[in-house]
Amino acid sequence: MKKALLLLVFIVITSCYQETSIAVEGDFKTSYVNGDESIPVIIKIDSKITGADTYEWTFEGGSPSTSNLKNPGEILYDKQGTYIIKLRASNADGESKEVSNTVVIREGINIDFTHEIIKSNYSPVEAILTNNTLGEGLTFKWDFHDGMPSTFTGKTPPNVVFTSPGEHAIALTVSNGFESQKIIKTINVEPILVSRFMYEPKFENDDYEAPVTINFINKSISATSYKWTFRGGNPATSTEENPTVVFTSVGIHEVTLEASNDKTNQIFTSTLTVQPDTNxxxxxxxxxxxxxxxxxxxxxxxxxxxxxxxxxxxxxxxxxxxxxxxxxxxxxxxxxxxxxxxxxxxxxxxxxxxxxxxxxxxxxxxxxxxxxxxxxxxxxxxxxxxxxxxxxxxxxxxxxxxxxxxxxxxxxxxxxxxxxxxxxxxxxxxxxxxxxxxxxxxxxxxx
Incomplete structure (x- = not known):
């Protein structure tokens, strides 16, 4: 009889203990500090876990990489990627729970590109573009003002050709899916080559009577070299920019200027008339x-x-x-x-x-x-x-x-x-x- 009574008491006590066991419940949330998703990124942990005595946090790719605090606070990420944050929470009753969240860390944006002109900046200008922007998961959009092509999407653009004189903007917009940055550089195109000249006689020869000394005034645009031909003149040819020539014979004299640069050349011809000498x-x-x-x-x-x-x-x-x-x-x-x-x-x-x-x-x-x-x-x-x-x-x-x-x-x-x-x-x-x-x-x- 006594044994039976003791057994009954033990069963009652055991049943009461099991009914008061504490469960581990809840979850945790993550947020981007200052809303910044581009590296370096700080993730704030907001734990809502209850009923736990111990915490085992694992922060993949983060710093620190682990923690046993109930609320570890802020975690630093300095590399782009998708990372898992895990938590195993447990208590003395043997209760436990595992939860995880995923965070996406985006690449920071630091735009860097250069352009190199092939030959010279006389029209047409062909430019080589080199994209030195570092990072993964970025998108690139190029805009070339009055260029051929005018736009391009991708990291490495083709060569671009500009023909119209003046300054042309080269714009690169880089995005990481969260934010975008834009940088603009300019390229200058010199005017298209034009061969032109004027001439005027020396003061004492302004009546154009033989012999007449003529000063030629070069009005060419975007030229780097000159080839003159003077029919009936002395000298008969010249490579000077602004030559002086003597004409001794009466009549109409043809003068030709071939102006050139490293892209092209153009010829301009004019005439002058030398009158008889009246003295x-x-x-x-x-x-x-x-x-x-x-x-x-x-x-x-x-x-x-x-x-x-x-x-x-x-x-x-x-x-x-x-x-x-x-x-x-x-x-x-x-x-x-x-x-x-x-x-x-x-x-x-x-x-x-x-x-x-x-x-x-x-x-x-x-x-x-x-x-x-x-x-x-x-x-x-x-x-x-x-x-x-x-x-x-x-x-x-x-x-x-x-x-x-x-x-x-x-x-x-x-x-x-x-x-x-x-x-x-x-x-x-x-x-x-x-x-x-x-x-x-x-x-x-x-x-």
């Missing part, structure tokens, strides 16, 4: 002021047949004074006393002396000089070369240099220090107070 320089509408006008820096009284310029008092310097070969003296505003005087005598006629002054002989009055000169206005107007004046005997005489009054048209003959002969035609005399002047045409030998 005569024709200058028109030259205004020469009276003394007062000159000294007041209004209208100059001094002229150079070399520079073809009229000089006022304040425009004369040590550099140009020696080039002056014609000086007009107008004594008063009524133009009743006038004469052309030699530059080396100006200090005797109300002007400041000229440094390195020339000596020019003037015949102001042909009818008074008694020197056999009778060069008329009609002869002046008809003169198209120096033949009518080169045989004239222009020499100094006191009678010939005498002044003249308010009479025009009038012809004045002269001979410069270097022996050039010429004629001045006064075609108007303008009374304007202190700014009175004469208006002239001048014809003078070149040499």
């Amino acid at each position: 005569l320089r024709m200058l028109t509408n030259i205004k020469l002021g009276i003394n007062t006008s000159h000294n007041n820096n209004n209208i100059g009284a001094m002229f150079s047949t070399t520079t073809r310029l009229v000089y006022k008092a304040n425009e004369i310097s040590d550099q140009n004074s020696g080039l002056i070969d014609i000086v007009f003296q107008g004594l008063n505003s009524n133009l009743t006393y006038n004469k052309f005087i030699s530059p080396d005598q100006v200090n005797n006629y109300g002007f400041i002396s000229l440094k390195n002054a020339q000596n020019t002989i003037f015949v102001n009055s042909q009818n008074l000089c008694n020197c056999g000169l009778n060069f008329t206005e009609a002869q002046f107007d008809a003169m198209v070369n120096d033949s009518p004046i080169k045989s004239l005997n222009i020499s100094y005489s006191a009678a010939g240099e005498q002044q003249f009054g308010f009479t025009y048209p009038r012809i004045i003959l002269f001979k410069t220090q270097d022996g050039k002969k010429g004629a001045i035609k006064i075609k108007d005399m303008v009374k304007n107070g202190a700014s009175s002047y004469i208006l002239c045409d001048i014809k003078v030998q070149k040499q």
Whole structure:
């Protein structure tokens, strides 16, 4: 009887113990810290496990890789991939539970690409693109502004060709499925090759009379080398960028420029005409002021047949004074006393002396000089070369240099220090107070 009672008590106690055993329940959640899924990534563990006394965490690819804490907090991942986080939780009652979650770690984005131009950046430009962006699981989208092709999807694009001049954008967009980044670089295309030139004669050859020296002005675009051909010129060919050429024969001369770069070449042709040599320089509408006008820096009284310029008092310097070969003296505003005087005598006629002054002989009055000169206005107007004046005997005489009054048209003959002969035609005399002047045409030998 007693044994039976003890057995019954044991059964009751055992049954009560089993009914109070604690089960392990719940799960855990993961989240990306700051929502960042690209390496480096921090995963936060939020455990909802209950009833456990011990915890065995395994973090595949993570740091740390294991933990026995109830809530291990944050785990660092520094490589792209898909990883499993496992937990085995148990208690003293022998209860346990295994749960796992998967996390996806995406590749970080660090875009890096270069471009290399084949040959040169003269149009058309072909560029080699090299993608140095590291990482797995990335996608690539290329955009080429005005390029051929204009777009490409993939890591390694083909060569791209740009033809239109200017800057062109090369854009690469890289995505890891979570975020995207974009980088833009530019490539410059020089204009398409154009062969062009202008030309102008030297100052003393602006009438294009033989021989004429021509300066060629290269206007080519995107050219690196030049090949000139000058028909009838000296030199006949040149590779200079801006050559100077002498043409001695009369007629039409063809000039050709072949401009080149490392991509292509183009030829441009033009012509110039060389006129017969007249050995005569024709200058028109030259205004020469009276003394007062000159000294007041209004209208100059001094002229150079070399520079073809009229000089006022304040425009004369040590550099140009020696080039002056014609000086007009107008004594008063009524133009009743006038004469052309030699530059080396100006200090005797109300002007400041000229440094390195020339000596020019003037015949102001042909009818008074008694020197056999009778060069008329009609002869002046008809003169198209120096033949009518080169045989004239222009020499100094006191009678010939005498002044003249308010009479025009009038012809004045002269001979410069270097022996050039010429004629001045006064075609108007303008009374304007202190700014009175004469208006002239001048014809003078070149040499």
